[in-house]
Amino acid sequence: MESPTPTPPPPPPPSSSSSSASxxxxxxxxISYLLGTWRGQGEGGFPTINSFSYIEELHFSHHSSKPVIAYSQKTWKLHSGEPMHSESGYWRPRADGTIEVVIAQSTGLVEVLKGDYDAEEKVIRLQSELVGNASEVEKITRVFQLIGGDLSYVVQMATNATSLQPHLKASLKKL
Structure with a gap:
Protein backbone atom coordinates (compact mmCIF):
# COMPACT_ATOMS: atom_id res chain seq x y z
CA MET A 1 0.00 0.00 0.00
CA GLU A 2 1.36 3.39 -1.02
CA SER A 3 1.74 5.94 1.70
CA PRO A 4 -0.13 9.19 1.15
CA THR A 5 1.73 12.22 -0.15
CA PRO A 6 2.98 14.22 2.81
CA THR A 7 1.22 17.50 3.38
CA PRO A 8 3.32 20.65 3.55
CA PRO A 9 3.85 22.21 6.96
CA PRO A 10 1.36 24.88 8.01
CA PRO A 11 2.32 28.50 7.42
CA PRO A 12 4.13 30.21 10.28
CA PRO A 13 1.97 31.87 12.91
CA PRO A 14 1.38 35.62 12.65
CA SER A 15 4.30 37.68 13.84
CA SER A 16 4.43 38.52 17.49
CA SER A 17 6.14 41.60 18.79
CA SER A 18 9.38 39.64 19.23
CA SER A 19 9.53 38.66 15.54
CA SER A 20 7.87 41.64 13.94
CA ALA A 21 9.10 43.16 10.72
CA SER A 22 10.88 45.83 12.76
CA ILE A 31 24.65 46.26 8.58
CA SER A 32 20.92 46.69 9.27
CA TYR A 33 21.16 50.26 7.92
CA LEU A 34 20.92 48.60 4.46
CA LEU A 35 17.38 47.31 5.12
CA GLY A 36 14.72 48.89 2.96
CA THR A 37 14.50 50.18 -0.59
CA TRP A 38 17.04 52.55 -2.12
CA ARG A 39 16.69 54.41 -5.41
CA GLY A 40 18.95 56.71 -7.38
CA GLN A 41 21.06 57.31 -10.43
CA GLY A 42 24.24 55.61 -11.56
CA GLU A 43 26.86 55.72 -14.26
CA GLY A 44 28.62 52.88 -16.00
CA GLY A 45 31.40 52.30 -18.43
CA PHE A 46 34.34 50.09 -19.24
CA PRO A 47 37.20 50.26 -21.73
CA THR A 48 35.30 47.93 -24.07
CA ILE A 49 31.84 49.61 -23.90
CA ASN A 50 30.31 53.07 -24.22
CA SER A 51 29.50 55.00 -21.04
CA PHE A 52 25.88 55.00 -19.90
CA SER A 53 23.58 56.38 -17.19
CA TYR A 54 20.85 54.51 -15.37
CA ILE A 55 18.22 54.60 -12.65
CA GLU A 56 18.57 51.90 -10.01
CA GLU A 57 16.56 50.41 -7.22
CA LEU A 58 18.04 48.16 -4.52
CA HIS A 59 15.96 46.29 -2.00
CA PHE A 60 17.37 44.69 1.17
CA SER A 61 15.05 42.63 3.39
CA HIS A 62 15.25 39.93 6.01
CA HIS A 63 13.24 37.83 8.41
CA SER A 64 14.12 38.30 12.07
CA SER A 65 14.64 34.55 12.54
CA LYS A 66 17.53 34.35 10.03
CA PRO A 67 20.99 36.03 10.05
CA VAL A 68 20.84 36.80 6.33
CA ILE A 69 19.70 39.70 4.14
CA ALA A 70 17.90 39.08 0.84
CA TYR A 71 19.03 41.46 -1.90
CA SER A 72 17.50 42.45 -5.22
CA GLN A 73 18.53 45.07 -7.76
CA LYS A 74 17.00 46.46 -10.95
CA THR A 75 18.19 49.13 -13.36
CA TRP A 76 16.52 51.11 -16.14
CA LYS A 77 17.93 53.34 -18.89
CA LEU A 78 17.95 56.89 -17.58
CA HIS A 79 16.15 58.58 -20.47
CA SER A 80 13.84 55.87 -21.85
CA GLY A 81 12.99 53.88 -18.72
CA GLU A 82 13.73 50.65 -20.62
CA PRO A 83 14.79 47.78 -18.29
CA MET A 84 18.53 47.08 -18.33
CA HIS A 85 19.79 44.68 -15.67
CA SER A 86 18.65 42.83 -12.58
CA GLU A 87 20.25 40.64 -9.97
CA SER A 88 19.39 39.05 -6.66
CA GLY A 89 21.13 37.22 -3.87
CA TYR A 90 21.91 36.96 -0.19
CA TRP A 91 24.23 38.82 2.15
CA ARG A 92 25.49 37.05 5.27
CA PRO A 93 27.52 39.15 7.72
CA ARG A 94 29.58 37.27 10.30
CA ALA A 95 30.31 38.33 13.88
CA ASP A 96 34.04 38.67 13.10
CA GLY A 97 33.44 41.53 10.64
CA THR A 98 33.55 39.42 7.50
CA ILE A 99 30.70 39.02 5.05
CA GLU A 100 29.72 36.48 2.41
CA VAL A 101 27.54 37.44 -0.56
CA VAL A 102 26.09 35.43 -3.44
CA ILE A 103 24.55 37.19 -6.44
CA ALA A 104 22.87 35.80 -9.56
CA GLN A 105 22.62 38.26 -12.44
CA SER A 106 19.97 38.32 -15.18
CA THR A 107 22.82 37.82 -17.67
CA GLY A 108 23.50 34.34 -16.25
CA LEU A 109 26.61 35.47 -14.39
CA VAL A 110 26.95 34.32 -10.78
CA GLU A 111 29.19 35.94 -8.16
CA VAL A 112 30.41 34.51 -4.87
CA LEU A 113 31.97 37.38 -2.95
CA LYS A 114 33.71 37.64 0.38
CA GLY A 115 34.84 40.69 2.22
CA ASP A 116 34.53 42.73 5.35
CA TYR A 117 32.35 45.42 6.85
CA ASP A 118 33.03 48.26 9.21
CA ALA A 119 29.85 48.88 11.23
CA GLU A 120 31.11 52.20 12.58
CA GLU A 121 32.18 53.62 9.19
CA LYS A 122 29.21 51.91 7.48
CA VAL A 123 31.33 50.52 4.66
CA ILE A 124 31.24 47.06 3.07
CA ARG A 125 34.10 45.83 0.85
CA LEU A 126 33.54 42.75 -1.33
CA GLN A 127 35.81 40.83 -3.68
CA SER A 128 34.82 37.92 -5.89
CA GLU A 129 35.97 34.48 -4.87
CA LEU A 130 34.23 32.99 -7.90
CA VAL A 131 32.65 34.46 -11.02
CA GLY A 132 30.66 31.65 -12.60
CA ASN A 133 29.29 31.29 -16.13
CA ALA A 134 31.44 34.17 -17.36
CA SER A 135 33.55 33.69 -20.45
CA GLU A 136 35.43 36.97 -20.02
CA VAL A 137 34.89 38.33 -16.47
CA GLU A 138 37.63 37.23 -14.08
CA LYS A 139 37.18 39.43 -11.00
CA ILE A 140 34.62 41.81 -9.50
CA THR A 141 34.91 44.10 -6.50
CA ARG A 142 32.06 46.02 -4.89
CA VAL A 143 32.34 48.71 -2.20
CA PHE A 144 29.17 50.05 -0.54
CA GLN A 145 29.22 52.98 1.86
CA LEU A 146 26.61 55.04 3.66
CA ILE A 147 27.63 58.68 3.22
CA GLY A 148 25.43 61.41 4.68
CA GLY A 149 22.38 59.15 4.55
CA ASP A 150 22.94 58.11 0.91
CA LEU A 151 24.07 54.63 -0.07
CA SER A 152 26.92 54.89 -2.57
CA TYR A 153 28.73 52.10 -4.31
CA VAL A 154 31.52 51.46 -6.78
CA VAL A 155 31.87 48.25 -8.80
CA GLN A 156 35.14 47.36 -10.51
CA MET A 157 35.69 44.51 -12.94
CA ALA A 158 38.59 42.68 -14.57
CA THR A 159 38.30 40.59 -17.71
CA ASN A 160 40.65 38.30 -19.57
CA ALA A 161 41.64 41.38 -21.63
CA THR A 162 41.67 44.15 -18.97
CA SER A 163 42.98 44.67 -15.46
CA LEU A 164 40.64 45.75 -12.64
CA GLN A 165 38.82 48.86 -13.93
CA PRO A 166 35.92 51.04 -12.69
CA HIS A 167 32.63 49.74 -14.14
CA LEU A 168 29.66 51.14 -12.15
CA LYS A 169 29.02 53.80 -9.53
CA ALA A 170 25.82 55.14 -8.02
CA SER A 171 24.37 57.13 -5.16
CA LEU A 172 20.98 56.03 -3.81
CA LYS A 173 18.48 57.51 -1.38
CA LYS A 174 16.31 55.46 0.95
CA LEU A 175 12.64 55.51 0.00
Whole structure:
Protein backbone atom coordinates (compact mmCIF):
# COMPACT_ATOMS: atom_id res chain seq x y z
CA MET A 1 0.00 0.00 0.00
CA GLU A 2 1.36 3.39 -1.02
CA SER A 3 1.74 5.94 1.70
CA PRO A 4 -0.13 9.19 1.15
CA THR A 5 1.73 12.22 -0.15
CA PRO A 6 2.98 14.22 2.81
CA THR A 7 1.22 17.50 3.38
CA PRO A 8 3.32 20.65 3.55
CA PRO A 9 3.85 22.21 6.96
CA PRO A 10 1.36 24.88 8.01
CA PRO A 11 2.32 28.50 7.42
CA PRO A 12 4.13 30.21 10.28
CA PRO A 13 1.97 31.87 12.91
CA PRO A 14 1.38 35.62 12.65
CA SER A 15 4.30 37.68 13.84
CA SER A 16 4.43 38.52 17.49
CA SER A 17 6.14 41.60 18.79
CA SER A 18 9.38 39.64 19.23
CA SER A 19 9.53 38.66 15.54
CA SER A 20 7.87 41.64 13.94
CA ALA A 21 9.10 43.16 10.72
CA SER A 22 10.88 45.83 12.76
CA UNK A 23 12.87 43.24 14.75
CA UNK A 24 16.40 42.67 13.49
CA UNK A 25 18.30 39.41 13.88
CA UNK A 26 21.44 40.14 15.96
CA UNK A 27 23.58 38.64 13.18
CA UNK A 28 22.65 41.39 10.74
CA UNK A 29 22.45 44.27 13.22
CA UNK A 30 25.87 45.73 12.17
CA ILE A 31 24.65 46.26 8.58
CA SER A 32 20.92 46.69 9.27
CA TYR A 33 21.16 50.26 7.92
CA LEU A 34 20.92 48.60 4.46
CA LEU A 35 17.38 47.31 5.12
CA GLY A 36 14.72 48.89 2.96
CA THR A 37 14.50 50.18 -0.59
CA TRP A 38 17.04 52.55 -2.12
CA ARG A 39 16.69 54.41 -5.41
CA GLY A 40 18.95 56.71 -7.38
CA GLN A 41 21.06 57.31 -10.43
CA GLY A 42 24.24 55.61 -11.56
CA GLU A 43 26.86 55.72 -14.26
CA GLY A 44 28.62 52.88 -16.00
CA GLY A 45 31.40 52.30 -18.43
CA PHE A 46 34.34 50.09 -19.24
CA PRO A 47 37.20 50.26 -21.73
CA THR A 48 35.30 47.93 -24.07
CA ILE A 49 31.84 49.61 -23.90
CA ASN A 50 30.31 53.07 -24.22
CA SER A 51 29.50 55.00 -21.04
CA PHE A 52 25.88 55.00 -19.90
CA SER A 53 23.58 56.38 -17.19
CA TYR A 54 20.85 54.51 -15.37
CA ILE A 55 18.22 54.60 -12.65
CA GLU A 56 18.57 51.90 -10.01
CA GLU A 57 16.56 50.41 -7.22
CA LEU A 58 18.04 48.16 -4.52
CA HIS A 59 15.96 46.29 -2.00
CA PHE A 60 17.37 44.69 1.17
CA SER A 61 15.05 42.63 3.39
CA HIS A 62 15.25 39.93 6.01
CA HIS A 63 13.24 37.83 8.41
CA SER A 64 14.12 38.30 12.07
CA SER A 65 14.64 34.55 12.54
CA LYS A 66 17.53 34.35 10.03
CA PRO A 67 20.99 36.03 10.05
CA VAL A 68 20.84 36.80 6.33
CA ILE A 69 19.70 39.70 4.14
CA ALA A 70 17.90 39.08 0.84
CA TYR A 71 19.03 41.46 -1.90
CA SER A 72 17.50 42.45 -5.22
CA GLN A 73 18.53 45.07 -7.76
CA LYS A 74 17.00 46.46 -10.95
CA THR A 75 18.19 49.13 -13.36
CA TRP A 76 16.52 51.11 -16.14
CA LYS A 77 17.93 53.34 -18.89
CA LEU A 78 17.95 56.89 -17.58
CA HIS A 79 16.15 58.58 -20.47
CA SER A 80 13.84 55.87 -21.85
CA GLY A 81 12.99 53.88 -18.72
CA GLU A 82 13.73 50.65 -20.62
CA PRO A 83 14.79 47.78 -18.29
CA MET A 84 18.53 47.08 -18.33
CA HIS A 85 19.79 44.68 -15.67
CA SER A 86 18.65 42.83 -12.58
CA GLU A 87 20.25 40.64 -9.97
CA SER A 88 19.39 39.05 -6.66
CA GLY A 89 21.13 37.22 -3.87
CA TYR A 90 21.91 36.96 -0.19
CA TRP A 91 24.23 38.82 2.15
CA ARG A 92 25.49 37.05 5.27
CA PRO A 93 27.52 39.15 7.72
CA ARG A 94 29.58 37.27 10.30
CA ALA A 95 30.31 38.33 13.88
CA ASP A 96 34.04 38.67 13.10
CA GLY A 97 33.44 41.53 10.64
CA THR A 98 33.55 39.42 7.50
CA ILE A 99 30.70 39.02 5.05
CA GLU A 100 29.72 36.48 2.41
CA VAL A 101 27.54 37.44 -0.56
CA VAL A 102 26.09 35.43 -3.44
CA ILE A 103 24.55 37.19 -6.44
CA ALA A 104 22.87 35.80 -9.56
CA GLN A 105 22.62 38.26 -12.44
CA SER A 106 19.97 38.32 -15.18
CA THR A 107 22.82 37.82 -17.67
CA GLY A 108 23.50 34.34 -16.25
CA LEU A 109 26.61 35.47 -14.39
CA VAL A 110 26.95 34.32 -10.78
CA GLU A 111 29.19 35.94 -8.16
CA VAL A 112 30.41 34.51 -4.87
CA LEU A 113 31.97 37.38 -2.95
CA LYS A 114 33.71 37.64 0.38
CA GLY A 115 34.84 40.69 2.22
CA ASP A 116 34.53 42.73 5.35
CA TYR A 117 32.35 45.42 6.85
CA ASP A 118 33.03 48.26 9.21
CA ALA A 119 29.85 48.88 11.23
CA GLU A 120 31.11 52.20 12.58
CA GLU A 121 32.18 53.62 9.19
CA LYS A 122 29.21 51.91 7.48
CA VAL A 123 31.33 50.52 4.66
CA ILE A 124 31.24 47.06 3.07
CA ARG A 125 34.10 45.83 0.85
CA LEU A 126 33.54 42.75 -1.33
CA GLN A 127 35.81 40.83 -3.68
CA SER A 128 34.82 37.92 -5.89
CA GLU A 129 35.97 34.48 -4.87
CA LEU A 130 34.23 32.99 -7.90
CA VAL A 131 32.65 34.46 -11.02
CA GLY A 132 30.66 31.65 -12.60
CA ASN A 133 29.29 31.29 -16.13
CA ALA A 134 31.44 34.17 -17.36
CA SER A 135 33.55 33.69 -20.45
CA GLU A 136 35.43 36.97 -20.02
CA VAL A 137 34.89 38.33 -16.47
CA GLU A 138 37.63 37.23 -14.08
CA LYS A 139 37.18 39.43 -11.00
CA ILE A 140 34.62 41.81 -9.50
CA THR A 141 34.91 44.10 -6.50
CA ARG A 142 32.06 46.02 -4.89
CA VAL A 143 32.34 48.71 -2.20
CA PHE A 144 29.17 50.05 -0.54
CA GLN A 145 29.22 52.98 1.86
CA LEU A 146 26.61 55.04 3.66
CA ILE A 147 27.63 58.68 3.22
CA GLY A 148 25.43 61.41 4.68
CA GLY A 149 22.38 59.15 4.55
CA ASP A 150 22.94 58.11 0.91
CA LEU A 151 24.07 54.63 -0.07
CA SER A 152 26.92 54.89 -2.57
CA TYR A 153 28.73 52.10 -4.31
CA VAL A 154 31.52 51.46 -6.78
CA VAL A 155 31.87 48.25 -8.80
CA GLN A 156 35.14 47.36 -10.51
CA MET A 157 35.69 44.51 -12.94
CA ALA A 158 38.59 42.68 -14.57
CA THR A 159 38.30 40.59 -17.71
CA ASN A 160 40.65 38.30 -19.57
CA ALA A 161 41.64 41.38 -21.63
CA THR A 162 41.67 44.15 -18.97
CA SER A 163 42.98 44.67 -15.46
CA LEU A 164 40.64 45.75 -12.64
CA GLN A 165 38.82 48.86 -13.93
CA PRO A 166 35.92 51.04 -12.69
CA HIS A 167 32.63 49.74 -14.14
CA LEU A 168 29.66 51.14 -12.15
CA LYS A 169 29.02 53.80 -9.53
CA ALA A 170 25.82 55.14 -8.02
CA SER A 171 24.37 57.13 -5.16
CA LEU A 172 20.98 56.03 -3.81
CA LYS A 173 18.48 57.51 -1.38
CA LYS A 174 16.31 55.46 0.95
CA LEU A 175 12.64 55.51 0.00
Missing amino acids: AVHPGIAP
